[in-house]
Amino acid sequence: MNGIKLETSLRARSVLGYRRAIRTATPPILRKASSTTENASHVCDVCIVGGGIVGTALASALSTSSLKVALIEAGNLFQIPENNGNTYSNRVSSLTGSTIRFLKQIDAWNAIEANRSTPYRTMQVWDAIGKGKIQFNAPPGEEAIAHIVENNHLQAALVSTLTASQQTKIFNQSKVNSIVSGPLKHGGYGWPVVRLEDGRTIQSRLLSFAKVGADGANSRVRTFAEIDSNGWDYAQMGLVATLRLVPTDKGNDTAWQRFLPSGPIALLPLDNEHSSLVWSIPPKLAPLLRSLPEREFAEIVNVAFTGSWPDLQFLTSQIGDDGSASANFVEEARWSRKRAAIGEPKPPTIVGVQHKSRASFPLRLRNSESYAKSRVALIGDAAHSVHPLAGQGLNLGIADAESLAEVIKEGIEVGQDLGHIHLLENYTRARFTSNLAMMKSIDSIGKLFGTENGPVVTLRSFGLDVTNSMGPIKDRIMNFAGRSII
Template sequence: MAVYVLFSPLFARPCNRLPSKSRQCFSRFFSSNIEPQHVVITGGGMVGTAMACALAHDPKFAKKKITLLESGPEKVFDLPPTYKNRVSTINPASVALLESFGAWSKVLQMRCQPVKRMQVWESCSDSLLTFNQPDLSLELAHVVENDVLLSSLTDSLKECPQVEVLYGTKVKNIDIPKVNDFSDKDSLVDISLESGRILRTHLLIGADGFNSVVRKTCNFPTVGWDYNQAGVVATLQLSGETENTVAWQRFLPSGPIAMLPLTNNLSSMVWSTSPSHAKELVAMSEEDFVDAVNDAFWHDDKKDPIAQNMGKSLEMFLDRIVPGGTSMRQLPPTISGVDEGSRAKFPLGLNLSSHYIRQRVALIGDAAHRIHPLAGQGVNLGFADVIGLHKVLAQAVSEGADFGSLNILLPYETERLRQIVPIAVAIDGLQKLYGTNWTPAVVLRSLGLQATNAATFIKDKLIQKASNS
């Protein structure tokens, strides 16, 4: 029987006489270039590398072959004396993730700065909102340079021999099982690289940014728009040494400006404003830029008198029913200079994928969701994706299940959509609400800010949400 099959007329014919679909399957099956994998991750940024670390440091994946694809070259990171202008605010849940595979200790060996208090206030009224832990010695978050995070993650990944990192690698084509192939558990994903290599994997994880090739290949619909804003980043020099552990954010009609602590005399700034203003800020002299930043944090010339009067009335009322419910206003530090070469700008927009999974495919990070930076939650949402996806994959491996199947991945998508959609909607609403100086909107947001600040239980819920999203 075996001899008959081997020499049957079908296999005796030249391959090019097979039907085209059969010829393609035949060629793929016997291709010597195909390399079997268990998990392939596209995108070697912070979120993609964290995903690789979470899987590789899990004993359940010790015998699984994991490949991380990164289009850029491998970087040798030497901690520079100057701070980089791209930073992230890392919440406690993200710290716990990094601690689980040893990356956080590496961050601490380099540098980061704790945030123990946050003050948000309005430029059109005196309303403000403050956040801190009940124990003032505890951190709300840590500010870490993106390069420091990525270096720590990369070093942690090097401890895992079952992971192959392919730098300078670009994906040429992704062949995902069609709908009618879902019943076949052997239908895997083929990733063709420009180098000629073909990786065949049980699970493809897309961590390749908001222009995700993986998401586009899956034809996932997206909802999103350009905010017609640009974010300007810079490293600011403070006028003097201070215990710099407060994050400051002020809402201006043009967009929010935030100042995050780096050291006792340095802070990182991100200013969301119009594209034309952003261009001016990057191009102006250091003296003019410092004046513009100080003015943005300190000016009082755009106060709305109606909102001011209503705010004072509400404050008197709240003081009677919630003694001590109003917060003491702190003054932000004065800026004296800006690090040379630290100013840069980037476009801002919203982009949400309608789906995060399909058979043998999952999206994480900006590939699944891109939001406005005003809440500082971007990379934390990506790290929360890592936590959620790792959880369902680890459980599947423990049970001997096919961890790339739709049924296994579905709980990840359900849980993350429930978390991210409300956050994205709230942040988008805040961006629009604070992007105007129309008096009714100013009154609404000012009174809302004051009421929230007086309601401790609401603030505690917000802190809990921001710490674990």
């Protein structure tokens, strides 16, 4: 993959040599934090910058240890999400079995209301051009392929696990002003110091960045960590929305994904009458679809799932620059649906869109050259970003949090300095290659289905159909995705 690489030092170092390096090269632990933190407002073992889902998950995983943890979030972590069965957030995640097991371990899963978690047991995937298709079922030993959960409800559940913790200090609605290294003492032990905009300072043995925001923190994080990232922007936007469906007596426990030449479109179940849309589209189309009237928007989404590619292209050409639709737009869309190919999957019919639920965001692939340096660890969005076509972004981030928490706890057990690079490279080694494997797979799938080249279309459709007939191969694919390659 262009520019994305393993560090040579990580490839060359064996596990045995790594452990020997820890025993022989680790400096003594700083036993008195006050010796290097005279001017800090708050002193802790681990400071997490970014209180999104992944950062909060790391804080929750560490809350049962003896460590003092600080969690910094620019937004409001204590905002209570609505629990209205007829209204859903437009940002949802597909949580795999391994992610759910971790959430259960940290007592977050039970805090999610039962009506805000929807399992899907079947997934239909098909090609809009070549007509190949494949159906996935829950992997052996799992009750579902995954659960769809709104991000804000998952966030609230994670925060609830921290409120009773005496070891975790939450700096809510607090923006980072600067990040510097503290005084160099005890052989060069400079603990990172985070200064907030209100003047408070937090000094810690280990600084973990869980997300990088649009408030300027991105450059400060990269400057302090001195860790570059590689990757590229896709010429796509991700369009999300909450859709209303025609209810059926069969229920709504199937996820649907169709690969269009312009990008995949997916429908994820929320309840019997609602599903969440994730549609990868050209950037110029995003504002038009956001502005399209509700009825016309529902119809074009139906065509994107069931109509022909030329019909969908024609409909998009009938949208004005202001988001208005041509006079016969609905009639053309319904005519296209009647012509849908026999034998193709038939998702639920969409009849409307939840008010103000449409939004879009740029899609990109990024991977940091390393996930750790001395006193710094990157997790989640701060370390990597992937295309949403496989629904793995958050699962990878939570797996990062779980892995880093395990490394930190192991460091405590053997008396290690939590910020020493020898310890933190255990985390990089555990997550870098597995994340890279998933990222390569996702990027390759996107490129494979993004072409209309005749021979390629024929081969990929043949591959889908053959794989669909081979149960053991499908089980291996689901196990690969369901583990988030921990």
